[in-house]
Amino acid sequence: MTADVINWGLLALEPPGWGGVLLAGLFNSIKIAIGGYSLGLVLGTGGACGKLYGGPVVKDLMEIYTTLVRAVPELVLILLLYYAGTDVLNRAAAALGYGTVNISGLAAGIFVIGVVQGAYATEVLRGAILAVPAGQIEAARAYGMSPLLTLRRVTLPAMLPHAIPGLSNLWLISTKDTALLAVVGFSELTLVTRQAAGATKAYMLFFCAAGALYLLLTLVSNLIIRFIEARARRGWAAPS
């Protein structure tokens, strides 16, 4: 067996190969990325509206949120939110007489990534909303739309083309941020890769394989992003 420097058999889907484990890790990473990103979009939309249309208190709160989250390294935030978050939940559960609760790694991961993403999404969406020409919103008002209807029918769809480059970046970042959850023991792609590599000593093989999977995820994402962008910009006469 010395002819083959690389033992491709280690990547087989069935044990003793680790391929299946890697794919399961990738699947977990994608679940967290999608969940966290979606939560981030919701928080970001609320954050942007709060910053633009909220009262002084809401504006200050949003400012504190985005400043804090963007100032602290993500790894620290993840450790903080994960351990402090589970701690707070457990205390609350204990106070209510439920004893300790088991927080699923998936839910915690989505929460943590979502809070981080939400801060960046707030800024992306705020900028995009400001880029919507005032006349578009004025026309909505002139035709009797309520503020909420204006937001839903005009402001949000009109700002989308301006937001997509920033939001696309955030999506790619969120797929890679999932790797940070390895530090809290969640079985996403990076953690299972480390386990596989440690068990077999085939470090090069497994980390390259994981890298290839992340690359694949990015390439597929790019295809989807390009499709969405073309759709959102179909009202734009020329690429600018």
Next chain:
Amino acid sequence: MPAMTERAEAIAVRDLRKRFGALEVLKGISLTAHEGDVIAIIGGSGSGKSTFLRCINMLETPSSGSVAIRGEAIALKGDGHGGLAPSNRRQVQRLRARLGMVFQSFNLWQHMTILQNVIEAPVHVLGVPRAEAMERGEALLRRVGLFEKRDVYPSFLSGGQQQRAAIARALAVQPHAMLFDEPTSALDPELVGEVLGVIGDLAKEKRTMILVTHEMKFARNVASHIVFLAQGVIEEQGPPEQIFGDPRSERLKKFISSVH
């Protein structure tokens, strides 16, 4: 003032004042548009024409005075800064929805096709069934000569086409009155005619409208009443023949000779 007093009042503005900080732009303006009136507002730039128009549908809130649409006064209350604010947002939205406004820079919604622009307010504000709104919208687009362009996005159209689409959008709400704010000022000269043609037809139908314009010949031809605004007051008003043929005030004489 328009003669036939038996026609109902479509828009009645009383003693309207508007201040931006220290600058008083409108200094007490009263104007009534009866059903079927075509009132053209002329005046130098910065004389407050747009501000007056925007106060009618409360895009701008007056500092004092009152506005009534078809006899219904818009409820206003103090805004705490010496001005006024609508006290009933619903009422303002309801009244606005039936005042078709046409803007200088069209302001079509860029993410919607022409037809979607036209049916937007009927469907989402007035609650007209979609199929009915589409049918009416297509008929309106045919009328302004844009039926073939109904599925095109605004930025692919010329300024004249966009403005005609915007007029169709205003007609789609079956407006009680139409408000035009310099509808041809942003157009290349060769595109002005097609838009004025459409507005002229509406005037002939005796649609109630208030029209801010710099097109003096057009105003003279289509308006039933001309209002000359200068420095925040109505300096002179009357039928077109009188305003253009026999202007009284020095300012109006100077203005007319300057735009010719």
